[in-house]
Amino acid sequence: MASGTRTLALRHQFASAEQQKDASTLGMWIFLVTEIMFFGGMFCMYTVYRSLYATAFGAGSNHLDVTLGAVSTVVLIASSFTMALAVNSAETGNRRALITNLIITILLAAGFLVTEMWEWYQLHQEHLMPGSGFRFEGPDPGHVQIFFSMYFSMTGLHASHVLIGIGLLTVTAIRAARGTFPAGYSTPIEIAGLYWHFVDLVWIFLFPLYYLVARHAAHG
Amino acid sequence: MTDHIVSKKTYALIFATLLVLTGVTTAIGYVDLGRMNVVVALAIAAFKGVLVVLFFMHLAYSRRLTQLTIVAAFLWLSLLIALTLADIWSRGWIVGTGK
């Protein structure tokens, strides 16, 4: 059978290569639908609690480092750009560029995680991690703790997806380096790319929702 | 899936737009627009998201079914949020008093 060999033969259940590619792509999109609903449950909770505790959410948000947040956003968007370039390299049969772009994407992703861990560490030092060690001097500490509970839950879930993405992209890069993909066969890279862009998409929403709640109130 | 290959130039343009919009949303975050802050932030995020989905993820060049699939997902999520908020926002109302 095809698995383990250096070429990607047509799997027996498919009638044509086009059907196989169509099916694989649709399959990944449907998986992304499940991811949208997965993160979506948390976005729903966020919406409810922000509407109930707007002031506390603003106060909590202003304890996050907006510079780190913005830098993270830029890094992740850049990684999406290099991922798109990787797909382009695969489509045009440029193996060196493909591997280079994948490696840059992975490095940017790792950079994102490092920034994130640094942010978390800062918050931990300020006793803003929810749980028994949580301390907040200010009104509504309970509601502020909920803000941080949501923050750590959502960024944590997102970070785990970044980590999985790094694994996925590493495997893809290794396979590319081994010559597993025939020239012009871009489906596996496209599919990995779909996953990666989704991870970026989630952060595009997380950044303003967590870091920019009430920045105007932070002044003065 | 069509065999349309998106050019590197298109990607670069989208990337630049996303960076600019990131800057815009951050800057606007410091301006007090009252209730409109969250609306504007979400609108910008949604626009960025649409760019990623259409061009980086090739949805603009994908088959109709694929496009429908993603629309359905966001529709479903909005159902979850809308009906849950319908409860949360009407909790304090008392039936029959118009309050």
Next chain:
Amino acid sequence: MVTATQATRENYLNVNYGVKSWLLTEDHKRIALMYLVAITFFFFLGGAFATLIRLELLTPQGDLVSSHTYNKLFTLHGIIMVFLFLIPAIPATLGNFLVPIMLGAKDLAFPKINLASWYVFMIGGLFTMYAMLAGGLDTGWTFYTPLSTAYSNGYVVTTGVGIFIIGFSSIMTGLNFIVTIHRMRAPGLTWFRLPLFIWSMYATSLIMVLGTPVLAVTILLLAVERLFGLGIFDPNRGGDPVLFQHLFWFYSHPAVYIMVLPAMGVVSELVCAFSRKKVFGYNFIAFSSVAIAVLGFLVWGHHLFVAGQSVYAGMIFSFLSFMVAIPSAVKVFNWTATLYRGSISYQTPMLYAFGFIGLFTIGGLTGLFLATLGLDIHVTDTYFIVAHFHYIMVGGTLMAYLGGMHYWWPKMTGRMYPEGWSKLSALIVFLGFNLTFFPQFILGYLGMPRRYHAYPEEFQVLNVMSSAGASVLAVGYLLPMVYFIWSLRYGKVAPDNPWGASGLEWQTTSPPPPENFETTPVITREPYIFDPPVPEEVKVG
């Protein structure tokens, strides 16, 4: 006509032997059988818990087990029956087996993912069993906060992890079915030539893919709150326990449609085959499956009527719950109209189909009572609810599952089951079921609460009837276990089409070859066309 060579022809069962050829198979038919073994085991495990519950409820005092243990019994009964039996039963066994064949395909779109889904299911099941053996869970299968997050001493996180993992199995199956149905139909097989079973599997898969992730994230948050003391469901810090219920039921209500839609698909096939007639209103039944899937996502708040949800939201959900009954009613009308002037034969699968139609109608109508805000306040959290959902899940889904198993058993195994015993079992199941659950409607209306291990004296007679019924029901379920296994060795060798039914699955051998068909079929006409039966094909029951 069955020849000696047919029985030894190469098919998916005898093409290779050995444990590895099963555990590493990519053949959807073998994976279906592996699921069959697993869910049968879990069904009897869930049944064991039901037995203990009904034994306790023979007497008004809580004298068999303590209230804490009783809480664990009904919790584990619910979790095992819902997640480890009802949700996978028809999709993962009959669905896995039939979907590619009914589409004229060689296999599902992603066979490796299919195999992986079975392993994921087994791992999730093992986690749940570990939690059960380690001491169990007492929160009810609904895991409501803050009991589950802050106060319960049971194995909440372990069980939660088990269910989280099982959920992925569901998602993988649904994803596989959606892609296969969209992309791998045989030439000429347009959407409106598909068997109704496929329409119902498609609708079911939509629910699996859209709903299950929300359950997954809810359980994840529950576990994280319990482990790290987060506070998102803690009222002391401003958390809202009702929000947990919103998220939980957003999946768990559509989940009941995951359980019933495949059953309705089976019934559509059985009604047509055993009345030898084209289904009445094909388009309506097809669209009603999708309508149930869609509308089923809009009604979850009817589980929160007395939970603290606003009355206005309650009114919206009540109205929507009435709406969702309509497509189900459409199906019942259309099946009945199909029977009219059909050439009906009363073989075992048809008996189960009749059972489904009657019992599902009762269960569904009582659902309308519950959708009515005023009445629900009176009967919520009583045995009326328990009776309602058992009429649908046991009287409905389980009956359809048994009907489907009997109908397709010859195709899957190449053997006929003994018709006399199967008819007897069907009768025992029907009688046992009604004796078990009808009294519960009355008990609930009279006010007996659910999830209590003791009750007032005056409820004893009805409870004894219910427990007696349960013992009859148990016999009805054990008999098929015995004769199905018996039939594998001693059953009559089955022809390709023992029922004279229409459908692609009957155009291939019993059991089918590994790639389902000798040559890819080409479809030129709509389904359920019945030519006059050929003598060798029709088994007179």
